[in-house]
Amino acid sequence: MFYTNWLNPHLHTWVEQLRAGDPRALARAISTVEDRSSGCSDLLKTLFPYTGKARIIGLTGAPGAGKSTLVDQLARFYRKENRTVGIIAVDPSSPYTGGAILGDRIRMQEHFSDPGIYIRSMATRGSLGGLARTTADVTALLDASGRDVVLIETVGVGQDEVDIVRLADITIVILVPGMGDDVQSIKAGIMEIADIFVINKSDHEGAERVEREIKTLQSLAVRSDSWTPPVVKTVASEGKGIGELAGAIRQFEDYLKKENLALKRSVHNWQERLLEMLRDNMLEKVKAHIGDGLLSQYAEEVAEHKRDPYTLVEEIVGKLSKE
Numbered sequence: 020m021f022y023t024n025w026l027n028p029h030l031h032t033w034v035e036q037l038r039a040g041d042p043r044a045l046a047r048a049i050s051t052v053e054d055r056s057s058g059c060s061d062l063l064k065t066l067f068p069y070t071g072k073a074r075i076i077g078l079t080g081a082p083g084a085g086k087s088t089l090v091d092q093l094a095r096f097y098r099k100e101n102r103t104v105g106i107i108a109v110d111p112s113s114p115y116t117g118g119a120i121l122g123d124r125i126r127m128q129e130h131f132s133d134p135g136i137y138i139r140s141m142a143t144r145g146s147l148g149g150l151a152r153t154t155a156d157v158t159a160l161l162d163a164s165g166r167d168v169v170l171i172e173t174v175g176v177g178q179d180e181v182d183i184v185r186l187a188d189i190t191i192v193i194l195v196p197g198m199g200d201d202v203q204s205i206k207a208g209i210m211e212i213a214d215i216f217v218i219n220k221s222d223h224e225g226a227e228r229v230e231r232e233i234k235t236l237q238s239l240a241v242r243s244d245s246w247t248p249p250v251v252k253t254v255a256s257e258g259k260g261i262g263e264l265a266g267a268i269r270q271f272e273d274y275l276k277k278e279n280l281a282l283k284r285s286v287h288n289w290q291e292r293l294l295e296m297l298r299d300n301m302l303e304k305v306k307a308h309i310g311d312g313l314l315s316q317y318a319e320e321v322a323e324h325k326r327d328p329y330t331l332v333e334e335i336v337g338k339l340s341k342e
């Protein structure tokens with residue numbers, strides 16, 4: 020079933036180059052996925068059997084928490100272990116973006132000479148297919164290209180980010196001292212998904228207080244497994260605590276393996292992602308079916324109370340399912 024696309028020799032060459040880690044083939048694949056250009060779905064279908072090997076680590080936290088600095092340090096750490104790294108920086112829509120991208124670029128240049136690190140910045144909020152889906156697909160490309168570790172940086176504020184980190188094997192939530200009520204305010208979405216907490220900028224005053232707050236919140240939150248997320252203090256700008264963080268990551272990996280949880284988490288994630296993919300696909304079908312013209316005509320009729328929207332939706336869906 021997986022081999023139907025090998026009939027296309029061009030796709031075959033492209034996939035072979037990508038799997039060999041060729042950065043140009045990878046860059047082209049990423050653009051194809053980001054733009055949802057033709058060939059995107061064939062490419063993803065062909066590559067899927069080669070995915071599932073990379074360790075995917077999501078890092079999330081408030082703007083300026085030091086995520087990029089930490090990602091950079093982790094990447095260096097893994098390179099010393101001879102593991103290849105892919106980095107996806109999903110940029111915030113906040114005003115911080117400009118500075119962050121610039122900062123990332125400067126750091127990126129240091130790595131340019133190292134083909135073992137591939138960095139992609141995605142400032143494509145509202146991109147075709149949605150940010151979470153695009154990130155998932157780009158992650159799959161890096162995975163298929165043989166990267167041992169994929170680090171995804173995202174600003175932890177909304178549902179988009181929660182969706183993004185859900186595709187990670189390991190989710191790291193980064194907090195900083197002096198956040199005050201912020202720990203409270205982000206707990207709703209982000210606290211539950213943390214496998215590891217990092218208190219970065221531990222050179223600033225108040226790291227212990229943040230640690231106490233996390234511990235308090237942890238005692239209230241219920242996890243479905245028996246893992247208690249460790250709290251690691253780092254000073255990313257000085258490279259302090261990176262070994263400890265890598266150690267915590269390894270411990271969590273061991274825990275997943277020991278409890279046989281990796282597959283269970285993956286099944287859970289795919290359940291959500293499949294639903295999303297189905298929803299997107301169905302919606303595309305409906306849109307293609309009724310077209311923009313008919314949609315605005317329906318909208319007018321409903322607005323003028325000539326039609327009720329409930330029957331209308333049932334009729335459209337009914338007609339589609341008969342086709």
Ligand SMILES: Nc1nc2c(ncn2[C@@H]2O[C@H](COP(=O)(O)OP(=O)(O)OP(=O)(O)O)[C@@H](O)[C@H]2O)c(=O)[nH]1
Pocket residue numbers: 080081082083084085086087088089111115116118119122174219220221222223253254255256257
């Ligand atoms: N004092 C101190 N500064 C740090 C530390 N880690 C990072 N910084 C600095 O904090 C600033 C923001 O760091 P980034 O790594 O760009 O933070 P970020 O979370 O990626 O920021 P956004 O992508 O804009 O959300 C930079 O000036 C870093 O040098 C740390 O541990 N201590």
Ligand SMILES: [Mg+2]
Pocket residue numbers: 086087088108119123172
């Ligand atoms: Mg950043």
